[in-house]
Amino acid sequence: MEKQSQCPAKLHNGQNLIVTLPSNPTTGYRWAIQDSAGGVLRALSPEVYSNPEDAGVVGAAGLSTWRFQAFAPGTGRLRLTSQQPWAPEVLPVETFDCAISVN
Numbered sequence: 001m002e003k004q005s006q007c008p009a010k011l012h013n014g015q016n017l018i019v020t021l022p023s024n025p026t027t028g029y030r031w032a033i034q035d036s037a038g039g040v041l042r043a044l045s046p047e048v049y050s051n052p053e054d055a056g057v058v059g060a061a062g063l064s065t066w067r068f069q070a071f072a073p074g075t076g077r078l079r080l081t082s083q084q085p086w087a088p089e090v091l092p093v094e095t096f097d098c099a100i101s102v103n
Contacts, residue, residue, distance in 0.1 A: 008099035009078075011070040017041065021080065021096055023049060023064035029082045029093060031064050037076030037100045041068040070102040 009017060021031055036043065044067040051062045068078070078100050081092035 011102045015070050017068045020065045022061050024061040028084045031080045031082050035077045035079040037078045040072050040074045040076045040102045042071050076100045
């Protein structure tokens with residue numbers, strides 16, 4: 001299993017990629033996939049949000065996790081941005097941009 005800290009990610013065909021990013025939906029910011037490296041990756045699951053252990057803390061950040069699988073040789077970019085869905089004109093506060101290479 002590859003983790004998001006290994007970017008650029010070099011995967012073998014059939015290998016899974018798990019991307020976990022800090023997330024805090026209570027602030028109104030949500031991660032959105034801008035480029036899913038669709039030519040080489042396919043999503044295995046939608047975003048899964050998990051609360052921190054101290055879930056009693058209002059506004060505490062949790063984690064958003066996505067699972068992908070490499071299905072074809074080639075290259076692509078996996079790019080996600082954290083922004084407010086109702087304000088697309090506002091620049092994202094964070095961007096996750098990872099070059100993907102599958103052989």
